[in-house]
Amino acid sequence: MTSDEIRDQVWEMGKQARAAAHALTKLTTDQKNEILLAMAEGVLAQEADIIAANKKDLAAADDLGLTDAMKDRLRLDPDRIHTMAYGIRDVAELHDPTGEILKDWTRPNGIQFLKKRTPIGTIGIIYESRPNVTADAAVLCFKTGNATILRGGKEAIHSNRAIARALDEGGKKAGLPDHSIQLIPFTDRESVQHLCEMDTYLDLIIPRGGAGLIEAVVGMARMPVIKHYDGICHVFVDKDADLDMAEAITVNSKCQKPSVCNALETLLIHREVAADFAPQIAQNLAAKNVELRGDEEFQKLAGVDGIIPAGESDWTTEYLDYILAVKVVDDLDAAIAHINHYGSHHSDCIVTNNETAAEKFQLEVDSACVFWNASTRFSDGAEFGFGAEIGISTDKLHARGPMALEELCSYKYLLKGSGQVR
Amino acid sequence: MTSDEIRDQVWEMGKQARAAAHALTKLTTDQKNEILLAMAEGVLAQEADIIAANKKDLAAADDLGLTDAMKDRLRLDPDRIHTMAYGIRDVAELHDPTGEILKDWTRPNGIQFLKKRTPIGTIGIIYESRPNVTADAAVLCFKTGNATILRGGKEAIHSNRAIARALDEGGKKAGLPDHSIQLIPFTDRESVQHLCEMDTYLDLIIPRGGAGLIEAVVGMARMPVIKHYDGICHVFVDKDADLDMAEAITVNSKCQKPSVCNALETLLIHREVAADFAPQIAQNLAAKNVELRGDEEFQKLAGVDGIIPAGESDWTTEYLDYILAVKVVDDLDAAIAHINHYGSHHSDCIVTNNETAAEKFQLEVDSACVFWNASTRFSDGAEFGFGAEIGISTDKLHARGPMALEELCSYKYLLKGSGQVR
Numbered sequence: 001m002t003s004d005e006i007r008d009q010v011w012e013m014g015k016q017a018r019a020a021a022h023a024l025t026k027l028t029t030d031q032k033n034e035i036l037l038a039m040a041e042g043v044l045a046q047e048a049d050i051i052a053a054n055k056k057d058l059a060a061a062d063d064l065g066l067t068d069a070m071k072d073r074l075r076l077d078p079d080r081i082h083t084m085a086y087g088i089r090d091v092a093e094l095h096d097p098t099g100e101i102l103k104d105w106t107r108p109n110g111i112q113f114l115k116k117r118t119p120i121g122t123i124g125i126i127y128e129s130r131p132n133v134t135a136d137a138a139v140l141c142f143k144t145g146n147a148t149i150l151r152g153g154k155e156a157i158h159s160n161r162a163i164a165r166a167l168d169e170g171g172k173k174a175g176l177p178d179h180s181i182q183l184i185p186f187t188d189r190e191s192v193q194h195l196c197e198m199d200t201y202l203d204l205i206i207p208r209g210g211a212g213l214i215e216a217v218v219g220m221a222r223m224p225v226i227k228h229y230d231g232i233c234h235v236f237v238d239k240d241a242d243l244d245m246a247e248a249i250t251v252n253s254k255c256q257k258p259s260v261c262n263a264l265e266t267l268l269i270h271r272e273v274a275a276d277f278a279p280q281i282a283q284n285l286a287a288k289n290v291e292l293r294g295d296e297e298f299q300k301l302a303g304v305d306g307i308i309p310a311g312e313s314d315w316t317t318e319y320l321d322y323i324l325a326v327k328v329v330d331d332l333d334a335a336i337a338h339i340n341h342y343g344s345h346h347s348d349c350i351v352t353n354n355e356t357a358a359e360k361f362q363l364e365v366d367s368a369c370v371f372w373n374a375s376t377r378f379s380d381g382a383e384f385g386f387g388a389e390i391g392i393s394t395d396k397l398h399a400r401g402p403m404a405l406e407e408l409c410s411y412k413y414l415l416k417g418s419g420q421v422r
Numbered sequence: 423m424t425s426d427e428i429r430d431q432v433w434e435m436g437k438q439a440r441a442a443a444h445a446l447t448k449l450t451t452d453q454k455n456e457i458l459l460a461m462a463e464g465v466l467a468q469e470a471d472i473i474a475a476n477k478k479d480l481a482a483a484d485d486l487g488l489t490d491a492m493k494d495r496l497r498l499d500p501d502r503i504h505t506m507a508y509g510i511r512d513v514a515e516l517h518d519p520t521g522e523i524l525k526d527w528t529r530p531n532g533i534q535f536l537k538k539r540t541p542i543g544t545i546g547i548i549y550e551s552r553p554n555v556t557a558d559a560a561v562l563c564f565k566t567g568n569a570t571i572l573r574g575g576k577e578a579i580h581s582n583r584a585i586a587r588a589l590d591e592g593g594k595k596a597g598l599p600d601h602s603i604q605l606i607p608f609t610d611r612e613s614v615q616h617l618c619e620m621d622t623y624l625d626l627i628i629p630r631g632g633a634g635l636i637e638a639v640v641g642m643a644r645m646p647v648i649k650h651y652d653g654i655c656h657v658f659v660d661k662d663a664d665l666d667m668a669e670a671i672t673v674n675s676k677c678q679k680p681s682v683c684n685a686l687e688t689l690l691i692h693r694e695v696a697a698d699f700a701p702q703i704a705q706n707l708a709a710k711n712v713e714l715r716g717d718e719e720f721q722k723l724a725g726v727d728g729i730i731p732a733g734e735s736d737w738t739t740e741y742l743d744y745i746l747a748v749k750v751v752d753d754l755d756a757a758i759a760h761i762n763h764y765g766s767h768h769s770d771c772i773v774t775n776n777e778t779a780a781e782k783f784q785l786e787v788d789s790a791c792v793f794w795n796a797s798t799r800f801s802d803g804a805e806f807g808f809g810a811e812i813g814i815s816t817d818k819l820h821a822r823g824p825m826a827l828e829e830l831c832s833y834k835y836l837l838k839g840s841g842q843v844r
Contacts, residue, residue, distance in 0.1 A: 021788075022762065022786065022788070025785055025786055025788075026785070026786070105807065107805070107806075107807055111796050111800060113806065120818050120819070121788065121818060199640075203818050203819070204818075204819060218621075218644050219644065222640050222641065224646060224647075224817065224819040224820075225646075226819075242841070245841040248841060248843055249841065249843060251843075252843035252844060253843075256843070256844050340444065358838075362836045363447055363448070364444065364447055364448070366443075366444070366447075366543065366834075367834065368834055368835060369834070369835045369837060370834060370835070370836050370837070371837045371838075371839065372836070372837065372838045372839065373838065373839045373840055373841055373842075374533050374837055374838070374839025374840075374841070374842040374843075375839075375842060375843045375844055377843070377844045378533060378837060378839075378842065378844065383529070383844075384529075384535065384835075385527065385529055395646065396542050396543060396625050396626075396832040397542070397625070397626060397646040397648075397819065397820040397832065398646075398819040398820035400832055400833060400834060400835075401834070401835050402835075410818040410819065410822055411822060412788075412789065412790055412791070412792060412822060412823070413790060413791045413792070413806075413822075413823050413824075414784045414792050414794070415791060415792070415793045415794065415796055415800065416780075416793075416794045416795065416796070417793065417794065417795045417796025417797075417800075418795055418796075419664070419667040419670060419671065419795055419796070420795075420796045420797060420800065421670055421671060421673075421674035421675075421678070421796075421797045421799070422674060422678050422797055422799045422800065422805075
C-alpha cells in the first residue's frame with residue numbers, strides 16, 4: 001500500500017466510525033445486550049478460524065523476535081477463546097451507565113436542566129501483542145455506545161482480524177450498526193500517526209502497551225489520550241505499623257503476581273522500626289528468592305547476604321519481577337515526598353495503626369489509589385467491584401485509577417424551556 | 423534572554439508549581455477563603471499600580487496593531503478593577519468541591535472504598551489580551567486547590583504582572599503558599615512550547631483565546647488540554663414550532679450579545695413552516711440590521727432584499743457579529759445531520775411543541791448543551807447556577823460545556839483495610 005492509500009483508508013474508517021457512533025446513540029440497553037450475546041456466539045462459532053489465524057501469528061513469532069512470555073500472551077486455545085466469549089457475556093450483564101441522569105435542577109427562570117450520561121462517541125485503541133484486547137476493549141466501548149477503531153500490533157494481526165470479524169459478523173445478526181467495531185487491517189506504523197491526527201473523527205485514544213508506545217501516541221495525538229503508564233507502587237511501613245501485617249502486605253503486594261502494574265516495586269521503612277522490620281522482611285523475601293536492592297541503611301540492618309546497593313534508577317524502575325527496592329526513610333513526610341517524587345501516581349500503601357498518619361498519607365500522596373493497611377494488588381477494576389476495566393489510568397483528567405464503563409462515558413446538558421430569552 | 427534561560431526559568435516555575443500544589447492540599451476551605459478575601463484586598467490596594475501598568479500596555483497597543491475592540495478588552499479602570507476584586511470575593515463565597523466524597527462502599531472482603539474529590543494539581547493557563555483573565559482563572563484554580571502557571575499575551579504583560587503581584591502579595595498576608603500563582607514574566611513564544619512539553623510538572627493546560635492559539639497548544643501539548651473552541655450554535659425551527667416563540671428565541675440568540683460563543687450563527691428552518699417563518703424572521707432581523715446569508719430556498723421565501731447567497735463556508739463560520747446563516751432543511755433528521763456535521767458541538771436548540779421531536783433532537787445532537795425552547799444564550803456557567811466558569815468546554819472528556827469548580831477537580835480512591843491480601 002502507498003502512503004496515500006494508508007492515509008485515505010484510515011481517514012475513511014474515521015468517517016465511518018463517526019457515522020456508527022450516531023447510529024449507536026439510538027440503540028437501547030436491551031438491544032446492545034442482545035448484540036453482545038450475539039458477538040459472544042460469533043466468537044464461539046468462529047473458534048476454528050480464530051485458532052487457525054492465531055497459528056499463522058505464532059509461526060511468525062520467532063522471526064519477529066518474540067520472547068516466550070510474549071508468545072504465551074499471543075497464544076489462543078479453545079480455553080482462552082471460551083474465556084473471551086464468556087467475558088463478552090459478562091459485559092452484557094453489567095449495568096449500562098449511558099442515559100443516566102447525573103443531576104437535574106430547575107433555575108428560577110423555569111428552565112429545567114438535566115445532566116445526562118452519554119457515550120463519548122468514537123474511541124481509538126492502539127495496542128500490542130495480546131489479541132484478546134481486540135474483544136475486551138471493543139465490547140466495553142460498545143456497551144457504552146462508543147464506536148471503536150482498533151489498531152493492534154503486527155505480531156497478532158491474523159488473530160486480531162479473525163476476532164474482529166467474529167465480533168462483527170456475530171453482532172450483525174442482532175443488529176450491530178455497520179462500522180461500530182473496525183480493525184485497521186494492516187500494521188504500517190503510519191496508521192498510528194493518522195489515527196493520532198484525526199481529531200475530527202476520534203474523540204479519544206487509549207494506548208495499551210509499553211511506555212514507548214504510550215510516549216509516541218502522547219507526542220502525536222491531537223485528541224485526548226488516557227494513559228496507563230507504569231505502576232511504580234510503594235508500601236510505606238510506618239513507625240506505628242503492626243509489623244506482621246506489614247510483612248504480609250509487603251509479601252503479597254510484591255510476590256502474588258509480580259508481572260502486573262499494581263505489584264509493589266519500592267518498600268519504604270520508617271527509621272524507628274527499621275531495626276526490627278528490615279531483618280524480618282529481608283529473611284522472608286530472601287527465602288522467596290526476591291532480589292533486594294537496598295539503600296545503605298537497609299543493607300546494614302537487613303542481616304541477609306546478597307543485597308544489591310540501590311541506585312537512583314531503582315526508585316523509578318517498574319521491575320515487574322521478583323525484585324524489590326528498599327529504602328529507610330526518616331519519617332512520614334519523607335515517605336510522602338519520596339512517593340510523590342519517584343512514583344507513578346498509581347497505587348501506594350501505608351501500613352500503620354495511627355489514624356492521623358494514615359489520613360495525612362491519604363491526603364498528601366498524589367496517586368490514583370491510596371491504601372491504608374491493604375495490599376496494592378487490590379488496585380483492580382474487579383476488586384473495586386466495577387465488573388470490568390479497560391485499564392488503570394495514571395492520568396488525573398476524566399479517568400483516574402481503574403477505568404470502567406462509567407469512565408468510557410461523557411455527558412451532556414439537556415435544557416428545557418418554554419420560550420425563555422435573556 | 424537566551425533560549426536556555428527561558429527554558430530553565432519555565433521548568434523551574436513548573437517545579438515550584440508542583441511543590442505549591444502539595445502545600446495547597448493541606449489548606450482547609452476556610453483558609454483558602456481567607457486567602458481569597460486577602461487577594462481581593464490586594465487587588466484593591468494596588469489599584470493605582472495596576473492602572474499605571476495598564477497605561478503602559480495601552481500606550482503600546484497601536485504599535486502592536488490592536489483593534490479598538492481589543493483595546494477595549496485590554497483597558498482597566500477603577501470600575502473594572504473593583505469588579506475584579508468583587509469577583510474574587512464571590513469565589514470565596516462559592517462552595518468548595520474538593521474533599522467531597524463522591525462515592526463510598528465496602529467490598530465483601532471488608533475493604534472500605536472512598537472516591538474523594540481532589541485538586542487536579544497544577545494547571546497552565548495560556549491566554550490573550552484580556553488582563554482580567556489573570557485574576558479570574560487564577561482564583562478559580564486556587565479555590566479548588568490547584569497551583570497555576572499563567573502565560574498571558576504580550577499586549578497585556580504589564581497589566582498581568584501587576585495583577586499577579588497584587589494577588590500574590592495580598593494572598594501571602596493570609597498564608598498563600600509560595601508559587602501557588604505564578605505568571606511567566608516574559609512573553610517569548612518559546613515559553614508556550616516549554617509549558618506544553620512540561621508534562622511532569624503540569625497536569626492540564628487550558629488555552630483561552632482564538633482558534634490559532636488553541637490549535638498551536640493542541641499540536642504541542644503532551645498533557646491533557648481542555649479546549650474552548652468556537653461556538654457554531656444552531657437554532658432549528660421544527661414544523662411543530664410556535665413560530666412567535668421561534669422568532670423570539672432566534673432574535674435573542676443572535677442579537678442579545680453577538681460577540682460571544684453561545685450566540686446563534688446558523689438558523690435551520692423545517693421546510694413545512696419555511697413559507698411562514700422565513701418572511702417573519704427575515705423582516706425582524708433585517709429591521710435590526712442583521713446581515714442574512716441564506717440558501718436558495720430561504721432567499722426565495724424570505725421576501726426581503728439583500729440576502730447574500732450562503733456558501734459552504736458560512737455553515738462553519740463563527741461570525742460573532744450581526745450576521746446569520748439560514749438554511750431550509752427537509753426534516754428533523756436533516757437538521758440533526760447538519761448540526762453534527764457543521765457545528766462545533768457547543769450549544770444547539772430546537773424550537774418545537776412536539777415532545778418526540780425534542781427528545782430525538784436532544785438524544786442525537788452531539789453537543790455539550792442541547793436546548794429545547796430556550797435561547798442558546800443560556801449556555802453559561804452563571805445561567806446554569808454554577809457561580810463561575812473558566813470557559814465552555816467543547817471537549818467531551820473530563821469537562822463538557824460550562825466548566826466550573828467541579829471540573830477543576832480530579833478524584834482519587836482511598837482504600838482502608840485491616841491487613842487484607844490477595
